[in-house]
Amino acid sequence: MVLTATLAAAWALVALTPLIARRHGPAGGWFGAAGLAALTAVIAGVALTTPGPVAEVVPWIPTLEVMLRLRMDGLGTLFALLVLGVGAIVLAYSTSYVTEKRPTGFYALMTAFAAAMLTLVLADDLVVLFVAWEITTLCSYLLILRVGPKGRAPAARTLLITVAGGLALLAAVCTVIVRTGTTQLSVALADPAWQTDPAFAGTVAVLVAVAAMTKSAQFPFHSWLPDAMVAPAPVSAYLHAAAMVKAGIYLLMRFSGAASASPVWPWLLVSVGVLTALMGAVFALQRSDLKELLAYSTVSQLGLLVAVIGVGTTTALLAASAHVVAHALFKSAGFMTVGLVERRAGTRDLRELRGLYRAMPWTAVMIALAALSMAGVPLTLGFVSKEYVLDAALTGGSGPSLLATVGLGLGAVLTVAYSARMVFPVLFGPAAELGPVTGARAMIGAVTVTALAGALLGPAASVLDGLVRGAAAASLAVPVGEIEGFYVWHGVNPALVVSLLALSAGAVLVLARARVDRVLDRPLFPVTGVAVVERIRTGIIDLGYLVGNPTRGDSPARHLLVPVLLIAAGGTAAVVARAGGLDAAPGTSRPVDVLLLLLTAAGVAATLRAGQRLPAVLGAGVVGFSVALWFYELGAADVALTQLLVEVLTVAVIVLVLRRLPAGFGAGTGRQLPRVLLAAGAGIAATAGTLAMTGWREPSAVSTWFLAEAEAETGGSNIVNTILVDFRAFDTFGELVVLALAALVMAALLDARRPQPVRRPDPPPEPAPVADPGANAIFLRTVAKVLVPFLLIASVWVLLRGHNDPGGGFIGALVGASGLVLAYLAAPSDADGRVRLPFLLVAGLGAVVAALTGLIGLFDGSFLRPLHLDLLGIHLSTALVFDVGVYLAVLGVVVAALNLLGSREPDPDPEPETEPRDDHEPEEALR
Template sequence: MSLFCVLAALWLLVPAVAVLANRVGARGGWLAVVVLTALTAVVAAGGPGTRTEAVPWIPSLEIALRLRVDGLGWLFALLVLGVGAVVLAYSTSYVTEERAGGFFALMTAFAAAMLTLVLADDLVVLFVAWEVTTLCSYLLILRVGSAGRAPAARTLLVTVAGGLALLGAVCAIVVRTGTTQLSAALADPAWTQDPVFAGVVAVLVAVAAMTKAAQFPFHSWLPDAMVAPAPVSAYLHAAAMVKAGIYLLMRFAGAASASPLWPWLLVTVGVVTALLGGVFALQRSDLKEMLAYSTISQLGLLVAVIGVGTTTALLAASAHVVAHALFKSAGFMTVGLVERRAGTRDLRELRGLFRSMPWTATMIALIALSMAGVPVTLGFVSKEYVLDAALSADGGPALLAAVGLGAAAVLTVAYSARMVFPVLFGSPTALGPPGGGRTMAGTVTVTALAGALLGPAVWLLDGALRSSAAAALGVAPAAVPAVSVWHGVTPALVVSAIAIALGTVVAVAHRWVDRALDRALFPVTGVAVVERLRSGVVGLGRATGRPYRGDAPARHLLIPLLLVAAGGGGAVAAQTGGLAAAPDTSRPWDVFLLLLTAGGIVAVLAARTRFAAVVASGVIGFAVALWFYELGAADVALTQLLVEVLTVAVIVLVLRRLPAPFAARSAHRGRARRALRIVLAAGAGGAATLATLALTGWRAPSPAAEWFLAEAEDRTGGTNVVNTILVDFRALDTFGELVVLVLAALVVAVLLDARRPQPVREAEGVSTAGPVRDPAANAVFLATAAKVLVPLLLLVSVLVLLRGHNAPGGGFIGALLGAAALVLAYLAAPSDSSGRVRLPFLLVAGAGAVVAAVVGLLGLADGSFLRPLHADVLGVHLTTALVFDVGVYLAVLGVVVAALNLLGTPGAGPQGVHPHPGRSTPGQHTEPDDQHDPMPEEALR
């Protein structure tokens, strides 16, 4: 089966299992179990041979949805799918939520993101999947509730920092090698020819992987995340999240080993992490915490052996990845089972489970034996190869690994034994009623027995493990030694026997060990460090945003004005021969428009009331629109004109709830601010003038403009170059802006739903008997005209939408015209309530984004997201770009209707946004009282 089909099936499973589990509860998770099991069989049947598939994504940047399976990707894909199926089966009995769709959707998305990561053969796709795993883990931890918020935030902070390191590595690789294809980039000679490049990328990749793999000093997030339920912990530790870091290190092992920094960094950090994790595990009495720190220790072992870098080392890493996935998934699922029956995870309270829960206790013993590396479990086989790789390799890193991993093996045996001894012996702990039944016990049994029985039957894994190691190093599988459970008395076997003996002694002497470790080993904890870092980042963000956290325009305009000044100065500085003589292009009409614009600016500055300033700014906008028309830019002029109309309408809806005059300021404060504004305005204006003079002498079209003018019609079938740029050539930019518009509508709706608007202010000094007070009297002419103009404008808006590809218009302009019609209908209505537009604005805006996204996905049929498809039907040229424009139309219309309804009508919010009960319609007079006065401007700041 195609790799894309496998991946698509898993991603499509996410919404399907969400809907089903919300309807029938946790039983709906069996759908995910069946699908993941089937996909595991499909991937296994394909074998570890190399296969590549690709679909163009962003051809201009040579980015494609490339998938590639080789021995390494195949092994990790089987773990992701197989362990995922077992954990989800366990979850169907563990999860008790009636609406469990969110849990199963996130777990399935976690699996889909991990599968995308291990199959990705494009650096951009790999990075996106990497970040999706971060978000999935964050959301799964966050589902716990208030107890999970701080751990989720700390986890997100650490792993996002690693994502930034990976982003830096991706950018460096693409720039240096000239390709985003992962397999091609790793085979590029730059790794051996450019030591600086190899060293920088090796460090960045290592840091990124270490944040995910919980290596010192980034380890604290993993125990912190243990607030998550047992199935999440089991999957996160066994086949997701932390294994993403291990996969990344193994994938880059061959190329990055060209840098001498790589082995020293990985071995040093891995050994330190393995030792610290083992010591911390011995300190813990909580069974789940002990397993969490044991994961840190085992991951340190994996990182160190990857750093050794030989074929035996990568074979050992592949074997231990499988062994660790089995005993760790079984371990966390067993913890969940025991906690549900015994009501505790404290080893000091768990006693005699061998008599009260004999089968579960047996599984705990098997898990501990495999984790400790006791013959002849799979953990024993993998540990033998780890020690053999360190002992047989040459160089300083290998020597450090041999000593450090030998010591870590002692600690592993010690905490594994401590996990078993209290559980097997002593008086039985009181148990609650059985929970979970056969499903939970069955999944634990499958993974625990697999970890034990695959040791003597390790020959079954020989091909998979050798192919994985070979793919990691870019060699043939024949160059990798065969896997066997016994190969004589070797130094590795001797070290392993010593570790088992010493570890058992440490476990037996637990009272003395507890007394020695019952203290803080370091002055600070990892969680405290991350929390301080998080507080520092938040504080830095507050400090950075403080200058812009007011409503004074000068605060927000300072940086743009300085940039304008810098840009103007740069443009002038670039003129080595002085400013070019400006050609005589001015006409009398330009002088008139210039004076009109300047007059509007002066009027805005002189305005003493808000409405006067709005009217004067409208004059400026209309003058600029006329200027665009005069210069022949019909599309831009029409857009400017309609935006100006709608902006004035929306601003008026806001201003009618604010005091009419501007707030008075003290004379001294007013003079100081006015002086600052004058300086900023003069500087920006002067710089803009100089930049204009510098550029006026160059009137020729740019190369990009010439290309669009020459190629637009042939490539798109449209003659309106502006529209073809928006919906054909740069549709991705337009799609991004469309999504921003929809989010803006959502933010406005949520904001006004959370904070009720101030009451509409009464017009002071106006008699209630006059026509200004009577909406029916003062709107009669507008209402009469609206009966004709509103349907006409709506019809014209549709025509403008349809003609946009070949004449001035398009979805954006058409939507603005349609919105203007709705504004006219609102203004003509006798009251606010009756003027409400009966449209589900959020649904309309969201539908626009969905339509545009679907059109983009259709473009994949021709090789690229958002690539327009063309067809001639009965002599008429049709294109999906028109459907994309319909999405733009709906999104823009929904946003404007959102502003109109939420700001202009009472009770129109998404959950009933009710304005303050000062008045309900313009025709009803209610005396204002003090408590309803708008908040003063100083308080808003």
């Protein structure tokens, strides 16, 4: 399980590196760098010692076929080494670059990105791949956002584009899973449907291409990459040059063998790639900011990679694999150099930087080496990879290959021009005034490693032979023997001729750079990509505001109109679908049902007739208690008990809210009749639909199976509880997480806008029996002394018995919460009634306990699978521990309601509402 252990170690670094940084400051980055370097060595060792792919599986949710499947073939090895190796170098660079005293957030996000990228390139499961893809998006967004106010808009625009690509990938993942019947990536890519179903292959090809192009900054999604350059140099060097943008390239290479079955694939990739390569190169020639120049050159180089992947031959994928390595080295070196120069010179402007060769000769040489490799000058690694790129285009033998030949040839010319632009203006001239070199040694070392590697691996290209050939073979799912060797000299061939012509033409542009600058010193388009994305972003926000307008207010009628109409429509549709009528099964209707129906109707009528809020609450309580009795009468003791307890607590919480509201509902009776008719119609339709679909029929096969098999499967005789904590535990887990979040949201909302009391009539001047809270609550205090401990103990008892008898974590928590409510009501003041429990911690602990219990289930092959144990004749199950998590989450949210609504002192000198307000009118303060 070496891959699983490696991945676990990478995620462990995410937790440990920030802790080290908290104690040792920026130097804590050395720990993360050492960890990533060690993992690089592990991956390299596995690749060298294990012939063929390495595959491992850790079951997660087997019933949904979701598993942590890991597979390291040649392509996975290439990108894993790239992610970990460059990541280690960049983290080492960061130890000198970062100036924060405790850069815990920076190191946490950088190591999280590395772990997510490693998960992405090793994933052999489509679901895991998608999750890792989205984590990289989130890390990029947060790292840009850390810059401060100037990073907010670029971060939002970057997130908008990359999340859109994530949605395209999600659609592709779902389509592949449905069509091939598996989530295993390697199996899905080998499915014959790619060749036999053109619609499927074409659809997935387009979706995957769009997803990859958003991440790899291809036209028209290119604007986010230069926009993201507000991020610091280590982020640009790692995420936006060497790793994150390569996620899109990895995705294209991974799907290349299967998706190339569709004729859409090569034309789409080559045309977009060529356009992006040329556009990015021209934009780079326009820039005087060194970092922006590198950003647009990155866009151009990524376009070259996309185009050559689109060619699709074995030579093309070999070229793509080699250029991935070359690009990662010279681009990371370039961005790290920019950070070093900016730190010492105080500027990135090419018009101000001069004489760096005299001021910092070693760094100047490294800048030159990176630029030479980017330009493809012999004998750098960039030259070798460019030779293979041009050779792939020239020998492709198809329409897309011809387009790639012309486009990439022109791109090579422009690459020479912008590579020279970043070198000649800054290296020569009188020595620049620089800051001290102290503290920059790690930066210089990191730049040296990447720049020298990009230069020296050219003559020693054969060292990369096994790595790049393995990646190309894995991309096309062919044997490695079908891939030609990787070496520096090919002899005199058409690719070499085109390369030399490109260098010559590029040199001409360099010599004529003054004229080129004059030609390009103007906007080439009437609008920029950033402006378009920003307009889309603001348009989406405006659309959201427009859509939300109908419910922008505090009128319940506004909010209830849509669900009521949908209920009416759904009920009517169910009745229509049940064309056979509503024939009742024998014995399904009894006189007591009619009695309870009348009692419920009386409660509804009392609520409708109430002119004050408190009587309306009492009327609604009658409805709730009637429904609880109805559940009990039908034999659903668990549901009845839950309903009863929820009604008790709901009434208590509503009363706390009512203290902040006017006593009456106000006017508006002229609109009552339409509302009554609409509500009555929706109720009738919903009742009829329920009867049609579930009520008047024989027991279903599912319910019969649960009645017969639940106890044998779970060891529990309470079917309701076993469904919640055994069979549907994942649903219950989601619900208790929502409860924990509800407590958090309640605290955030009430902190943002504290409740204010409503002006009440002045109290009577003479003492009244109810004026003294101490005397008034003496009965409750006496009862509470007995009932509160009893209810708390009973809540634990109900929790423990829930697997076999009515009860469980939810009901137990409601019982305990009832005791806390009683204690609050018996207290003489809000402050005395405050529950001394950290409610957010309790609610969060519930979610953590449930999650850890779910992880225990992995020992039996599935997340949240209950494990059983017989101890001293007593049957135990981890489902009980899971129920404890439910108990804590429910208890936490109820305590949050009591403490925040009941014990919060109002703001001083509020502006009270002087008269009742019509509830159908929106509250201006909420606008």
